[in-house]
Amino acid sequence: MKAKIFEIKRFAVHDGDGIRTTVFFKGCNLRCKWCHNPESQNSKKEILFYQNKCTGCGRCENLTVEDEKFFCFNDAKEICGKDYTTDEVFDIVIRDKAFYETSGGGVTFSGGECMLQINFLAEILEKCKNAGIHTAVDTAGHIPWESFEKILPFTDLFLYDIKAMNEEIHKEYTGVTNTCILENLKKLLKSNVDVWVRIPIIPDVNDTEEEMKNIKAFFESYGYPAKIELLPYHAMGEHKYEALGKSVEKFDVPDKEKIEKLKKMLSPIDNSRVG
Secondary structure, eight states, X not given: OEEEEEEEEEEEOSSSSSSEEEEEESOOSOOOTXXXXXXXXXXXXXXXXXXXXXXXXXXXXXXOTTOTTOOOTTSOEXXXXXXXXXXXXXXXXXXGHHHHHHHTOEEEEESSOGGGGHHHHHHHHHHHHHTTOEEEEEEOOOSOHHHHHXXXXXXXXXXXXXXXXXXXXXXXXXXSXXXXXXXXXXXXXHSSSEEEEEEEEOTTTTOSHHHHHHHHHHHHHHOOOSEEEEEEOOOTTHHHHHHHTOOOOXXXXXXXXXXXXXXXXXXXXXXXXXX
């Protein structure tokens, strides 16, 4: 069994506790206008071209996405996406088990949307779980509940995105409604698994008091996750749109004051959950 993966990042520290290996799957069923990994959206292999780095040497003139051994000496052109077997991914993940154990880390499967390749994901999660490695799945949740049921026995932590509570805003800025996403989150919060909810903060989209009140009301009704993370928008992925020949929608970067205010609005009595 194979999956399309565009990056395997060792010694990652952002997607769960401790030192981790993060595996980025290619393909996503959302089209978030602020996405900082646009190369993750298409499930097929793609070529990224950074024109400002090109010296015009001509080595890549006939390059196709199947030329996996190609590399540009100046990093001007790269092929995004590679087919991996579960054994190949596991062999990379297991190398750093000692670091996971000493730091409280593990492996995180992300994307794109890793749950779109659910059979591969279930198989690699089971391999990691059986090897005693802490497992995390980073998802936007727009997936049939049956897929969650398939991986729940092998998943220690879900990193779960809430893009917006307002359904119209959610559809306008991600391309899909949030009905399925919120229903799945209700079920996850009742299951015997850790859930961290992550909220990207996008100025003039979801950074309103109304949005925070609605998110807090949701948690008060269905249960608070183990942790809530607010992720301020950043523009570090804009150059990738140009490399893919895509247009990019620009947003302002929220200031720290605003983020702290939103954190306080979301906090339960135990405000250590909000970070």
